[in-house]
Every structure is written in structure tokens, then in C-alpha cells.
Amino acid sequence: MQQSWIKNFEELATTENRKITLEIMESGLSAINTEKVIESSVSLIGNILVIEGKEFNLAKFRNIKVVGFGKSSCEAALALEKILGSKINEGAVIGLNVTTCEYIETFSGTHPRPSKINTEASKKIYEIIKNSKEDDLIIVLISGGGSALLCSTDIECEQGIKLYDAFLKSNKTIAEINTVRKHLSLLKGGGLVKIAYPATIVGLIFSDIPGDDFKSVASGPTYKDETTIEDAKKIITENNLGDFNLLETPKEDKYFDKVHNFVLVSNKTAIEAMAKKARELNLSAKIVSTELYDEVDVAIKKIFSAGGDNTVVFAAGEPRILVPKDGGRGGRNLHLGLLAIKNKMINKNDSQNSVFISFASDGMDNSDVAGAVVDKNTIEKADKLLLNVDDYLSRFDSYSFFQKIGGMIITGPTGANVSDLMILLTKNGK
Numbered sequence: 001m002q003q004s005w006i007k008n009f010e011e012l013a014t015t016e017n018r019k020i021t022l023e024i025m026e027s028g029l030s031a032i033n034t035e036k037v038i039e040s041s042v043s044l045i046g047n048i049l050v051i052e053g054k055e056f057n058l059a060k061f062r063n064i065k066v067v068g069f070g071k072s073s074c075e076a077a078l079a080l081e082k083i084l085g086s087k088i089n090e091g092a093v094i095g096l097n098v099t100t101c102e103y104i105e106t107f108s109g110t111h112p113r114p115s116k117i118n119t120e121a122s123k124k125i126y127e128i129i130k131n132s133k134e135d136d137l138i139i140v141l142i143s144g145g146g147s148a149l150l151c152s153t154d155i156e157c158e159q160g161i162k163l164y165d166a167f168l169k170s171n172k173t174i175a176e177i178n179t180v181r182k183h184l185s186l187l188k189g190g191g192l193v194k195i196a197y198p199a200t201i202v203g204l205i206f207s208d209i210p211g212d213d214f215k216s217v218a219s220g221p222t223y224k225d226e227t228t229i230e231d232a233k234k235i236i237t238e239n240n241l242g243d244f245n246l247l248e249t250p251k252e253d254k255y256f257d258k259v260h261n262f263v264l265v266s267n268k269t270a271i272e273a274m275a276k277k278a279r280e281l282n283l284s285a286k287i288v289s290t291e292l293y294d295e296v297d298v299a300i301k302k303i304f305s306a307g308g309d310n311t312v313v314f315a316a317g318e319p320r321i322l323v324p325k326d327g328g329r330g331g332r333n334l335h336l337g338l339l340a341i342k343n344k345m346i347n348k349n350d351s352q353n354s355v356f357i358s359f360a361s362d363g364m365d366n367s368d369v370a371g372a373v374v375d376k377n378t379i380e381k382a383d384k385l386l387l388n389v390d391d392y393l394s395r396f397d398s399y400s401f402f403q404k405i406g407g408m409i410i411t412g413p414t415g416a417n418v419s420d421l422m423i424l425l426t427k428n429g430k
Contacts, residue, residue: 005029007410012373021355021373021425024277024312025409031273032361032416034072034143034206037265038079042204049084051202052262058087061137061200066091066104067125067192069150070143070218071362072206074099074106075415077141080204092128093141094121094149097413109149114160118151122187126152129192132199140192140201144208144362144417146218147178152186159184159244166241171322173293174209174216176235181219182249183232188219189249193259201259207266208361208417210317211291214263224256225249266290267316267418270361274423278312283427285312292317292422297343300336303424304345307354313424328397331366333358333420334408335398337374341382342389350376358422363411367399370414373407381405 005026006012013019030036042051049056058064064087068077074095081088081101091104098108107121129138148164151157160181167177182189193201203222207214215223229246236244268290275285286306292299292315299319306313321332336358340346346354359371372378382389382405392401402408 005411017353017355017425017427018373021357021423024274024423025357027277028270028274028421029414032265032270032418034075034415035079038076041264042083044083062135063089065128065138067128068093068141070146071096071417072143072415073141077101077104090128092124111145111148113164114148114151114157118149119154119157122151129196132196134198136199138196138199138201140203140222142203142218143206147181150187156185162242168323170239171320175213178216178219179227180232180235182225183229183246187221189225190223192221194250194255197255203261205261205263207263208419210419222259222261270418270421271314271316274314283310283312288313288315290316292319294319296321300339303422307424307426310427315422316419318419323396328395329367330399333360333365333371334402337372338389338393338398340374341379346374348376348379355425359409360420362417363414369408370411371409372402378407
């Protein structure tokens with residue numbers, strides 16, 4: 001198998017079981033590759049644009065515009081340009097990795113906290129979609145991270161920073177925080193559709209939300225919002241998040257009559273691809289959950305309790321973790337690796353040489369690494385260096401722990417984002 005995602009694959013693949021687990025991880029990343037997803041879902045036959053079987057006659061449209069926001073948007077824009085080419089009249093997208101497009105302007109913004117560049121790019125998007133006509137087609141590329149990257153005004157940007165900082169201390173899910181975000185914005189919660197009305201809208205969704213709550217991806221700019229200001233106020237009040245200037249989201253059905261949303265990829269895409277790879281390797285595959293929102297201690301127990309001989313356990317989601325303001329380095333995935341060691345789910349006497357990997361599908365676990373490989377070799381190295389796992393956990397400093405003993409997985413930004421993914425291999429072998 002050609003390893004194209006894990007840059008330090010050979011360094012990490014020091015045992016047979018590590019190699020197998022890393023190969024399974026590779027298959028998951030390949031399945032959610034943004035360019036491949038666009039190529040397999042979108043095609044152009046003459047003037048007929050086909051998206052997952054639905055046809056759009058481009059001859060009926062005066063202008064074709066492309067806008068986008070999220071970690072995958074720049075890669076998606078480039079892939080879409082290869083299909084539509086000069087049929088695109090204008091466009092602008094904001095992501096994390098700028099690509100060179102001919103017809104679509106790309107911006108590199110900041111995440112998870114918004115900034116001035118996010119606002120400037122979002123204003124460009126606003127200018128492109130406003131005053132659209134009935135014979136305009138607007139293709140919207142929506143992916144995880146879009147809630148922070150899309151900031152319609154300076155005030156929204158300021159409130160977004162304040163909300164994110166408060167959210168870190170609230171231990172709430174992304175769906176709950178996005179409910180509030182929808183009511184801070186002119187574009188989220190269906191606002192984009194209202195501004196672009198009466199144009200035809202095609203939303204291409206790259207979901208990072210565990211489960212099927214696709215209306216929460218980037219805070220749902222192309223979906224009719226079912227939440228209200230009162231819902232947002234309740235979340236704010238119950239969690240002492242602070243004071244915010246809230247807006248009601250569009251509720252009129254007329255704005256959404258010509259909206260077509262297509263969910264092109266989600267964490268299920270990655271999980272199913274990895275499970276298929278495991279079966280090809282004559283291993284049993286168990287999927288614990290694709291919407292793992294439990295506390296990290298509960299989540300890790302669910303994963304390991306499902307393990308068995310010659311079995312690969314899979315899970316996906318965003319396990320909840322409450323990080324103090326003075327926490328150290330590293331994200332949720334590295335933290336889960338440390339918990340597996342602390343709770344002796346991985347131990348030095350493991351005769352089956354279990355391997356556990358939890359990784360961020362975007363390649364950045366609140367750091368420059370995606371996650372880490374954990375097995376009994378990890379514990380042996382930690383013991384030799386006299387590292388205290390409890391100490392690193394209490395300081396939320398998992399990055400420093402793995403930096404000392406090795407095992408961190410380097411992919412760089414993957415251009416995809418479908419939540420965190422977890423793999424546990426239990427197999428006799430070295």
C-alpha cells in the first residue's frame with residue numbers, strides 16, 4: 001500500500017500491528033480526500049451539471065458563482081474549478097490552506113478563533129451573493145471550521161472570539177455552540193440563502209459533525225434554522241457564557257424553495273472505508289459509534305470494552321473535555337491516548353500487542369500533529385524516562401508527553417475534516 005498521508009509512516013510502523021493500524025488509518029484519510037470526493041460526486045456533461053444524480057442545466061443560468069468557507073473549502077474550490085472551468089463567473093472561498101484558482105479567489109483565515117482576515121474574506125463572499133437574480137446559480141462549499149472562518153461583520157468576529165473562549169470552559173457540544181453562532185450572524189443559520197434570494201443555491205456539504213446533524217456544519221448557512229433566539233439565550237444563560245447581541249434567523253419558507261443541499265462526506269465515510277480495509281485484512285470490524293460525544297473517560301472505556309481477538313474497533317466523534325485556561329499543549333486525541341495508558345487499557349503485559357490511535361481528520365489535534373500511536377512500547381519508553389502520566393493528564397499537556405517518547409502522527413493539514421477518528425486493533429502479532 002502506498003502511504004500518501006502519514007509523513008512519518010516508516011518511523012512509526014515499528015511493529016506488524018502498528019503497520020496494520022496505520023494502513024487502516026490511511027484508508028480512512030483517502031476516503032475523505034476532498035478532491036476525490038468532488039470528482040466522484042460532481043460531473044459536467046455538456047451543459048448539464050450532475051451532483052449525486054441530480055441534474056442542473058447550466059444553460060438556464062446567467063451567472064455561476066462559487067463561495068465557500070471551512071477547512072476543506074480551498075481544496076474543494078480547486079477541484080470544482082477543474083470540472084466547471086470558465087463557466088464560473090466569480091467566486092471567493094476562505095479556508096486554512098490557500099490554493100491557486102483561476103476563477104475563484106481564495107483566502108487563508110484563522111481557526112478556531114476568527115480574526116480580521118476572516119471578516120474581510122466573508123465581506124467578499126457577501127458582496128458576491130448579494131443582489132443575486134433569479135437566473136443566478138450559487139454553489140456553496142461548506143465544511144467544518146466554517147463557523148469560525150465565516151464572519152459577516154466585525155461585531156460578529158468579536159462576539160465569535162468571546163463565545164469560543166467561553167465555550168472552552170463550558171464542556172458543551174459543537175451543536176450547542178453553533179446554535180448560538182447562528183444567532184450572531186447575517187450569514188449563518190440560513191442567512192446566506194436569504195441574502196442570495198431569489199438565486200438557486202447548491203450546497204456541497206463536507207460534514208465534521210458527528211451523527212447526521214448536517215444543519216450544524218459551519219452553523220448551517222444554507223439550511224432553514226429550526227432554532228430560535230430563545231434557544232440561544234437558554235444555552236448562554238445556563239452556561240454563563242456572557243452577553244451577546246442576538247439576531248433571529250430567517251424562517252420564511254420562500255427563501256429555501258430553490259435550495260439543494262448535498263452531503264458529500266462525513267465521518268461515516270471514513271469509518272466505513274477503514275472497516276472495509278480491516279475486513280480485507282481478515283480482521284473483524286466493530287463500529288462503536290459515529291457520534292461519540294461522551295466525556296473522554298467514558299468514550300475511551302466504550303472503545304476498549306468493544307475490543308476482542310483479531311478485531312478492529314472504530315469510533316468517531318468529539319469526546320468532551322473541559323480544559324482549564326492554563327492548559328498545556330495538545331488536543332483531544334493525544335489526551336485520549338494518555339487516558340488509555342492511565343487506565344491500563346494498554347499495558348506492558350499485553351500479549352496481543354494492542355494498538356490504539358485517535359486522530360484528528362484534519363491533521364491538526366490542536367497542534368501540528370494529528371494524533372499518536374499508543375501500544376505497550378509507548379509505556380516502556382515512558383517508564384524508562386520516568387514520565388508520570390497522571391501529571392501530564394492533570395496539566396492537559398499530552399503533546400509534551402508524546403514529544404518526549406515519540407509516536408506522534410504527522411500528516412500536516414489534510415484538507416478534510418470529518419471529526420475525530422479512533423482505531424483500536426487487538427491482534428496476536430509483533
